[in-house]
Amino acid sequence: MRFVLFYHSLISDWNHGNAHFLRGVARELIAAGHEVAIYEPTDGWSLQNLLREHGAHAAESFRRAFPGLQSTFYDLETLDLDRALDGADVVLAHEWNSPLLIERLNRKRAAGGQFRLLFHDTHHRGVTKARDMAAYDLSAFDGVLAFGEVIRQLYVRNGWAAQTWTWHEAADVTLFKPIRARPVGDLVWIGNWGDRERSAELAEFLVEPARNLGLRTSVYGVRYPQTAKRVLAGAGIEYHGWLPNYRAPAVFSRFPVTIHVPRRPYVRRLPGIPTIRVFEALACGIPLISAPWDDAERLFGPADFLRAANGEEMQRQLRRVLADRDLRRELARNGLRTIQARHTCAHRVRELLAICTSIGAAHSGRRPAIVAA
Numbered sequence: 001m002r003f004v005l006f007y008h009s010l011i012s013d014w015n016h017g018n019a020h021f022l023r024g025v026a027r028e029l030i031a032a033g034h035e036v037a038i039y040e041p042t043d044g045w046s047l048q049n050l051l052r053e054h055g056a057h058a059a060e061s062f063r064r065a066f067p068g069l070q071s072t073f074y075d076l077e078t079l080d081l082d083r084a085l086d087g088a089d090v091v092l093a094h095e096w097n098s099p100l101l102i103e104r105l106n107r108k109r110a111a112g113g114q115f116r117l118l119f120h121d122t123h124h125r126g127v128t129k130a131r132d133m134a135a136y137d138l139s140a141f142d143g144v145l146a147f148g149e150v151i152r153q154l155y156v157r158n159g160w161a162a163q164t165w166t167w168h169e170a171a172d173v174t175l176f177k178p179i180r181a182r183p184v185g186d187l188v189w190i191g192n193w194g195d196r197e198r199s200a201e202l203a204e205f206l207v208e209p210a211r212n213l214g215l216r217t218s219v220y221g222v223r224y225p226q227t228a229k230r231v232l233a234g235a236g237i238e239y240h241g242w243l244p245n246y247r248a249p250a251v252f253s254r255f256p257v258t259i260h261v262p263r264r265p266y267v268r269r270l271p272g273i274p275t276i277r278v279f280e281a282l283a284c285g286i287p288l289i290s291a292p293w294d295d296a297e298r299l300f301g302p303a304d305f306l307r308a309a310n311g312e313e314m315q316r317q318l319r320r321v322l323a324d325r326d327l328r329r330e331l332a333r334n335g336l337r338t339i340q341a342r343h344t345c346a347h348r349v350r351e352l353l354a355i356c357t358s359i360g361a362a363h364s365g366r367r368p369a370i371v372a373a
Contacts, residue, residue, distance in 0.1 A: 001089035001356070001363050002035040004115070006105075008096035009046045010038050010071040011062045013245045014053070015192055015222050016046035017276050018094065018122045020245050024172030024345030025352070026069055032349060038071040039084060041098070049222075054242065065246035076100055081108060088115040090361050092145075095121045095133075102136050110140035116361040119161065122147040122169065134160065142359045145352075148273035149297055165355050168299065169276045170343040171283035175246060178285035178336065179253035185216035186322060188255040190248055190277060192221040193228050197263040203231070204311040205261050205291040209318055211235035220251065252284040256328055257321045259314070260290040260305070272296035278305075279343050282335030287328045289317045299343065304335040 013019040109117045143163035146152035210217040220243035271294035288305035308314035
């Protein structure tokens with residue numbers, strides 16, 4: 001089949017963690033023999049921030065790391081949607097696209113478009129900014145792919161979509177896998193500081209345990225204000241800035257443990273949805289300790305990672321893991337086994353293809369007018 005995918009960005013993962021999963025899905029679709037055309041806006045905020053802070057070489061590094069993936073840039077005002085959709089069997093639009101694009105796609109489908117049209121929701125705005133999400137007109141969409149059951153239920157309760165499916169993120173295991181390397185520290189955390197959604201949690205579960213235990217700690221991510229950088233430095237934590245996602249496995253390999261600190265909306269209002277980093281860390285075979293969150297959908301086994309109810313318990317768990325090599329090996333083995341059995345991008349593509357079949361998607365047999373370049 002021919003898939004046309006509208007992403008906020010394929011190239012940039014600057015404060016755009018969804019790019020990790022979307023890249024993996026595209027690679028698996030191509031590997032399965034499907035044709036994939038990817039579109040991203042020329043003025044996307046993620047790519048613009050990446051280029052402003054790191055220059056054009058950052059985009060070039062993506063192309064070297066993902067040689068089989070490419071996207072077509074477009075300006076929404078001049079986008080020839082008929083050409084973009086020519087020959088499409090399935091069109092998937094991620095929720096970080098412009099509402100105007102969603103509206104135009106909806107009209108094309110309503111006007112008799114032969115493609116199947118899916119909306120992909122991977123954010124907490126459904127509960128934190130419900131009015132914004134309700135403004136999307138999905139009346140002609142064939143359904144919504146929600147990255148957690150609680151989000152799917154939101155669409156059902158509000159009547160926002162005709163059909164809904166839970167479609168969790170997963171690890172791209174062509175990239176995320178265990179690597180043998182010499183340790184350079186004790187603890188690593190990869191994640192963005194964000195906009196006050198977890199600053200208190202990071203202080204409790206990362207900064208204070210690292211300070212109290214005197215751990216050699218490294219942190220990677222973006223959107224760290226100067227106050228946050230001073231807090232990290234005061235605790236003896238090294239801050240390294242943006243990390244291209246393709247380099248994360250190598251970084252994980254140099255540390256014996258990492259942690260999961262979910263954003264507050266996911267803890268309080270979106271149980272069952274981990275960050276993409278949980279899937280990726282476990283795929284790399286690094287032991288993981290999680291701050292509180294409810295694995296309501298039982299994505300992971302009870303022995304896949306350790307849990308800490310508060311900062312003091314996080315400190316005890318870190319001390320325990322760092323002192324016990326056998327425990328580290330057991331955690332790494334359990335987590336990796338679960339990812340390989342249930343949570344790879346290949347698993348998600350099989351789920352996607354089953355969904356496409358259920359809504360009547362089939363190869364059109366028509367040659368597209370253009371191919372993404």
